[in-house]
Amino acid sequence: MSETKPRKTYDPTALEHRWQERWAESSLYETDQGPAKPKHYALTMLPYPSGDLHVGHWYAMTPSDTRARFMRMNGYRVFFPIGFDAFGLPAENAAINRGIHPYKWTMSNIENMRGQLRQMGAMFDFDAEVVTCDPEYYRWNQWFFLKFFEKGIAYRDYAPVDWCPKDNTTLAREQVVGPDRRCERCGTPVIKKDLAQWLFRITDYAEELLDFSKIEWPERVETLQRNWIGRSEGAEISFDIEGYGPIEVFTTRPDTLFGATFFVMSPEHPAVEKITTPEQADEVQAYVEKANRMSEIDRTDVTREKTGVFTGAHAINPANGQRIPVYAADYVLMGYGTGAIMAVPGQDQRDWDFAAKYDLPIIRTVEPPDGFDGEAYTGEGPAINSEFLDGLGIEDAKKRMIEHLAEQGNGRAAVTYRLHDWLISRQRYWGTPIPIVYCDDCGTVPIPEEDLPVLLPEDAEFTPTGESPLKLDEDFRYTECPSCGGRAERETDTMDTFMDSSWYQYRYLSPHYDEGPFDPEVGERWLPVDQYTGGIEHAVMHLLYTRFFTKVMRDLGLVDFDEPMSRLFNQGIILGEDAEKMSKSRGNVVNPQEFVDRYGSDALRCFLMFIGPWDQGGPWDGRGIEGISRFLRRALSLVSEEGSSNAEADPAELNRRTNRTIKKVTEDLKGFRFNTALAALMEHTNYLLAVKEEVEDSEWAEALRTFARLLAPLAPHHAEELWAKLGEPHSVHEQRWPGWEESLIKTEEITLIVQVNGKLRDRLDAPADISEEAAKELALSSEKVGPHVEGREIRKSIYVPGRLVNIVVA
RNA sequence: GCCGGAGUGGCGGAAUGGUAGACGCGCCGGACUCAAAAUCCGGUGGCCGCAAGGCCGUGUGGGUUCGAGUCCCACCUCCGGUACCA
Helix, strand or coil, rough: CCCCCCCCCCHHHHHHHHHHHHHCCCCCCCCCCCCCCEEEEEEEECCCCCCCCCHHHHHHHHHHHHHHHHHHHHCCCCECCCECCCCHHHHHHHHHHHCCHHHHHHHHHHHHHHHHHHHHHCEEEEEEEEEECCHHHHHHHHHHHHHHCCCCCEEEEEEEEEEECCCCEEEEECCCCCCCEEEECCCCCCCCEEEEEEECCCCHHHHCCCCHHHHHHHHHHHHHHHHHEEEEEEEEEEEEEEEEEEEEEEECCCCCCCCCEEEEEEECCCCCHHHHHHHHHHHHHHHHHHHHHHHHHCCCCCCCCCCEEEEEEEEEEECCCCCEEEECCCCCCCCCCCEEEEEEECCHHHHHHHHHHHCCCCCCCECCCCCCCCCCCCCHHHCCCCHCCCCCHHHHHHHHHHHHHHHHCCEHHHHHHCCCEEEEEECCCCEEEEEEECCCEEEEEEEEEECCCCCCCCCCCCCCCCCCCCHHHHHHHHCCCCCCEEEEEECCCCCCCCHHCCHHHHHCCCCCCCCCCCCCHHHHHHHCEEEEEEEECCHHHHHHHHHHHHHHHHHHHHHHHCCCEEEEEECEEECCCCCCCCCCCCCCCCCHHHHHHHHCCHHHHHHHHCCCCCCCCCCCCCCCHHHHHHHHHHHHEEEEEECCCCCCCCCCHHHHHHHHHHHHCCCCHHHCCHHHHHHHHHHHHHHHHHHHHHHHHHHHHHHHHHHHHHHHHCCHHHHHHHHHHCCCCCHHHHHHCCCCCCHHHHHCEEEEEEECCEEEEEEEEEEEECHHHHHHHHHCCCCCCHHHHCCCEEEEEEECCCEEEEECCC
């Protein structure tokens, strides 16, 4: 009669709850603020509180957690905070669509997500949590704004917005509908209107932002930022418009000035109306209005035939006094350079197209090579038809022309950026109020620092009128001038939410500090961020803004470094099972909760890390998680009573494999290669299980202690369970990461690969230190090699020590 | 168009210029079971072969090398970013 043991059930969620409670009780993840250890500030991009944790959050956060845990076990004191990016449009839309107040909606989402985050079992320091819609937080947005204002970095200017001329209101981008851009509410064609808005002078920092020498960021992000900043070197040249005065153009090709046969201004150029002759006025006005109504997409469609209108005016080419016609055309953009260009159809395809259509003269000023029969020639060549430039190469000609223009006083070398100043005004409710009042007597007056925060009123009418909702709140809108005490009006726009995320990493340090955005003493201990992780989608906006912010903070004396985050790693995107982007409409959204309930957090996080290289992302595979779950259960079974062995245990082999695994996992975790670290641990587990009953107790326990520590960053709950079952004191996460001995990894026996002409012919067992001669002899004596070399001349043989022999035959 | 990144079994993927396909999923076979699930053991790139073994094989075509998934050149496809930027 065999004894029937009750089957041991594996219940990962119960196990995980148990450990999460124990961790909380023992304050295991309270941040070590002591100076004894080197610091490591690990930061994962803060989530937007949309309601539930998405599998994408798990994909972003749990590998970051693994890395933070790894650093902690490697002797660092680690700060790993989390918070919520709580202002923004979705909350306002929920309010509009469902009548829930944005605050209520946001806070209940946060409450929900906090629970889900805890379930993740990550080592987040929840005491450091930041919620950006909290006045305790946004107060400092306002404080920064005031500092920026004082320093001249924040300024107010007119910037184009969509405007409904019938309703007299600004429209958000999504309120402009249809291909002909009409107002969502009244159907009136929308126009662009310049509205006074607040901007930050990020362009003042353009040059410094192009310098990445102080950070280790992915090449990809640097390239994206570089392209975004879009530095162009060239010249500004002043053209005199007959009867009006000078208008500047920017060009990267001042050497082609002799080929400028017409002049083009953007329809939005403020001078267009002024230079237009009376005969052309109607036509020009019609064209400008039409251009205003066109969507960005249509406007910038390269395949569209170029259009334009003659203004009746003429410009004088400063190089040769030529009188050239001035056009307004929408292929010239107001947002780049000066909004006006000199058109050189001989060397620019766009100008060529325009010239061909409007029958304008074409002059080449760069000699194309023989046989060139294209249109505009954009390549290299000596200058022609250019008087004093003739014969010069492009670079010399540019230089010479700039000198010439400078002497004449109508041009100079200039650099232009694609980057624009950062427009932070939003005509929205759910954001940080801009701390400014407008007084009839005193003008633009900043709210005094000590009066911050300017609270966002609770009861605003936040239904979409296109106006800033705060404008409808009279109690908020009308106030006293802080300067003269007279009646004044508040700024009713709110701030872009990118403002919130530009400096949150500083607030985490001391979220309740009330004498500044962060406690400088704490900052001293933790700044800057050592390792930032997040999605590539933030490569240009958020990551550029936060760099900018830090540089301004440096210039304000708040920090003494130049870059906010020393190292950055971008994870990829987790896709649906169909390898498409997850979306509700596709019905391929994976709900992490389902998988947590069924397999546990460790299984979910390990599976996400196992799926492939973290920076690559990839499709979810619901069945694949079974394999991870099996692995975790097998790992636990290493300490269970039952078991059988089917392999011989060689203590040296056990040692060798353990050391090899330590090395592999260590290097992989260092390099964010979680997938191969897990593969190595699986392989090791399989080996350990195979030899389980054959290993002596003390050696076995040692091997398992090492294994538990290696597993700890990846599967924190299971590793803790394993550690406890080994009878070790709480907690595995406070243990030192194991080291390895290189000499123990080496084997005495190797598999010698034998190739003939580079083709694998045999694998032979050989001593690791086999000499070249012996190896070659051994190779030639192989039966499998014989037929391939017989009767052929051996030309040479290559020996790679400890690896292979390649015999080259004729 | 321009700038990135990537193309490897049925699938996700692994591979300091040196054994292609580690690890996992799936599948096939076996053990256990009355049976199934779970679990455990074995197998699993394709073609030829009873077997031993052989040939082919990392998007395509060339090249460098004793040896190429890996390096170089040209091209194709997919993904991402960006675009009348003067």
